[in-house]
Amino acid sequence: MNIKFRLILMNFLQFFIWGAWLLTIATYWFQNKHWSSAQFSAIFSTMGISSIFMPALIGILSDRFINAEKLYGILHILGSLVLFSLPLVTNPATFFWVMLLNMLFYMPTLSLSITVAYSAFKQCNLDVVRDYPPIRIWGTIGFIAALWTVSLTHNETSANQFYIASAVSLGLGLYAFTLPKAPPLLGKNDNQSLGNRLGLNAFALFKQPKFAIFFMFSMLLGAALQLTNAYGDTFLHDFAKIDKYKSSIAVEYPAIIMSISQISETLFILAIPFFLRKFGIKYVMLFSMVAWVLRFGLFAFGDPAGGLWMIVLSCIVYGMAFDFFNISGSLFVETQTTPAIRGSAQGLFMMMVNGFGAMFGSIASGFLIDNFFTFSDKSKDWHNIWLCFAAYALVIALVFPFVFRYKRNAALENAIKHA
Template sequence: MTSSNRIKLSTMMFLEFFIWGAWFVTLGTFLVKDLNASGTQTSLAYLTQSIGAIIAPFIIGLIADRYFSAQKILGVLHIAGSILLWVASSAVGFDGFFPIIVVYMIVYMPTLALVNSVSFRQMANPAKEFPPIRVLGTIGWIVAGVIIGYLNWEQANQLSLTFKMASGASAILGVLSFFLPATPPVKRSGKVTVNEVLGLDALRLLKNKSYLLFFLSSIAICIPLAFYYNFTNLYLNEAGMKSAAAIQALGQVSETVFMLLIPVFFLKLGVKKMLAIGMLAWVLRYLFFSFGNVDANYWMLIMGIVLHGVCYDFFFVTGQIYTDALAGERFKSAAQGIITLATYGVGMMIGSLVSGPVVDAYITSEGHDWHIIWLIPAAIAAVVMLLFIIYFKDNNKQPQGIHESINEQR
């Protein structure tokens, strides 16, 4: 990969996740404090990412894998997203905000798979080359949180400005996308099938029993993940933590460190142990949140945040590389869309439908009974982890593509 392409892809990743982190982290607090939304309504707002993620594979399969260059579709989607985010910033009431964010997430979620597809198509050795580029996305998320904390938007009830900030970044990425490395559709011969057009041929990966279990585990582990995304910022603000969004960025700092170490961990641990450790980190995180506070147990809140590096990298980034290695050249984009569907789609949808009513059920005169609330996702993550460890049979085996590429680093 040339230095020019590496810079372009790194900038793409930075902006991609800066946009998301700029408004998504504080969305729960914005909805409850600014729009007087309930826990169930907050979960419905977060549910929109699942709607977008479920539609994403069809957009990717129809457009990026067969008909149009992925980087051009990325540009169109982000320009449209910029307009929608600006409109969302001035919405009045939850009923006015919700339909806008539904459309926005249908536009945004396919871009998560597209940036991976654009990146992987430029790489001869994804396991070695992808983490240093993907880590710029994490840094983008960190920068967004630090800006929000520095400008004191949470305490000043100015979180509507987060949508305008994200809108500006989306416009920049939309224009930049047209200058990214060319990622044309893969040339194919033979008759076009409906499954191929819709990207459903990537589902053949599920014939691999190990991958099928990983796929199902991805769905299940995202149920407790929804609790974290939907309510952590609200929880930390109710607990009395100052500049909560900025402190939450410590999770992305941790993510940055562990992402750069992924190649080393692959060699030492293998796929199964990497995924299992990632799930164990989710259990520990929620236990820290359950028993933490801003007084004597403040360190537990910090540990719960810092564990994000292990939670995300060991499971989700490992899963993306695992998926890419198994998919082969023909279905790379569609395969990334399918795993996006499993995690941010089906899993997060179920999690959002569960987490909102749970949070509403434990409302107190002072806010919420977070001790009980966090024990619920901890229990769910523990069950998923145990079932995965028992039934996933690959042990330390790695897909051949991963094994070969990591050996090149020795």
């Protein structure tokens, strides 16, 4: 079977699992379980908690001890079992721990999927800058397919969304064992220090200014991603409380409206090689930050009626906001590190984006919303919430070009040239 098709299927299923519940779990939580907002914030923080250490830890294992594709399959099979049991939980405290266990299994697979793909590319002499984005785009299509499946089958408030994700996770876990082998590239018996033996040498990247600054901004933008994941769908659902909006398409099918964001991703992923060649990786990252300003700012002034165009445009801009940093960031890590620490370096990137970034986004946004943007009747001041988030992204965009002084080097220049 063609290697590109095999990696396309892997990416499609990888993100279908996530898309089946990530944007609709809030609706399930509030309309089915009727548990509190504070408890939901804790549930959403499990993504960040697990990403702080699991991607890096699993990356170390893949660099040192176990084939990446085998780890990938094992984690998805375990995650399938947990997702299947999630709807059986009857109290929020237990729900937190079960969801945390699911995230401990799922989050490392994001970086492992990159490791498996890049390893296969090296074996087949494919170019990661030119050939990876058209493959990664199918992950976004998988996410969209999951959102539409859940929404059109009216399972946004149903436990079926977790059963769907569980079935796909099991299938991907079994399929993973057929993927090209991605063996460890660090020997078990090398005459190295204990830190190197454990694969901790990837953490030495923080000693390099370009990586220290890159990882810091990865965390800050990870927080922005957490904000849109946690509150986007709920923001549209809240318009149902206003008579003139409650029968609008955006309120009746919010998951489908939000899926425009993922549709936009498919276009911007394909545009990444062009933008890298034209502007370089530093400015591609900067474009992402400016796009986050627009993402939140358009939400602030949009509504499901006359302002629907602003909500739709915000979803379109999301494609640039998400892809330009996450995809180009993974390429930056790939071309600036040695193959021997590929897995753990990608794990560090995921740790900063989905770990510390998600934790920071959850805690900070929860505090701000509860203390400054919640009315006495418990409704939310969405206009000023989104303006606050836009101001946060604007500060990041203004600071970044002055502190990230990275210059193109031969490895990345060559990769971009042949994209």
